[in-house]
Amino acid sequence: MSVVARVIRSGLMTTVQDLGRPGTRHLGIPCGGAMDRLSHRLANRLVGNPDTAATLEMTLAGEVLQWFQDSVIAVTGADMAAEIQGPGERREACPQGRPVSVTAGSVLKFGVARRGCRTYLSIAGGWDVPVVIGSRSTLLRSELGGFNGRALHAGDELRGGPHEVELARKSAEAATGWFVRLQDLPSAAGTQLRFLPGTHFGLLNVESQRVTEQAGFVVRSESDRMGYRLSGPPLCFREPCQIRSEAVVSGTLQLPPDGQLLMLMADCAPTGGYPRIGHIISADLSLAAQLKPGDRFTLRKVSQEMALDAAVLQERQFAAAVRLAMLPACSR
DSSP states (O other): OOEEEEEEEOOSEEEEEOSOOTTOGGGTOOOOOOSSHHHHHHHHHHTTOOTTSOEEEEESBOOEEEESSOEEEEEEEEEOOOEEEOGGGOEEEOOSSSOEEEOTTOEEEOOBOSEEEEEEEEETTOBOOOOBTTBOOOBGGGTBSTBTTBOOOTTOEEEBOOOOHHHHHHHHHHTTTOOOOOSOOOOTTOEEEEEEEOTTGGGBOHHHHHHHHHSEEEEOSSOOSSEEEEESSOOOBSSOOOOOOEEOOTTEEEOOTTSOOEEEOTTOOSEEOSOEEEEEOGGGHHHHHTOOTTOEEEEEEOOHHHHHHHHHHHHHHHHHHHHHHHSOGGGO
């Protein structure tokens, strides 16, 4: 495919992501993929792509992109005050949560995230990069997949996949005046993440079990796609806890010897040697992905039944939102 856009200015960290590499963990390869899968999936659905198509994931600050072809895009996730600069220096805000037409010669600019942490940019047909081990997602630590295994740089040229151009354009025209928002972004006042008790939660002393749900935690600056380091009240076990390396997944809460929690995220290794005191439920992982350094949150322990109910409800809400987005404009 021909070049669709060129990076004029790179953001803080923008990578190509899809739904990752499930089924490769036994090979020692992290699943990876989009941190906020809900926003990734919505961005794709809005432009008529399957969930598995690749999007651009921008972290904290976004790109400036020059367009060479008429395209249909969608922006979801964190608010980076995107704007489109068209011919004649005319500028207009790029709305989130709906398909948008951009014309050849336009410049799409993203700023610093005003709320949330990660913004997703889809294009009709998906971003076209090579499939590596079954995925287009970027695994930065291994320099694998995505755009040459790295974050985007100024001068990089991006290609889009095949799609029905006229159908995508009509969809964008019909979307004027509406948008889809699936969840609220984390707020300055704090947010709440639900978790399931892990294998070693019961080994915490009584006080640590209590403060886990009553205290607040803050995301530290030493955080990335592999995991978040958290600041909070020191947690302690009733007695020294030594374990062998065991399986971990995105959302696992580990407790290292310093007593400060780790929250593993999309690019975490398949195994880890720290005790597992909990797991963020799947319905809250997208919310966790939008936390940035300095954000505060609390934890709430829930049952497996509650976690399953939350996952089912989220999928129903997603399906309902997508159905609404696909309705003709006259029937909304």
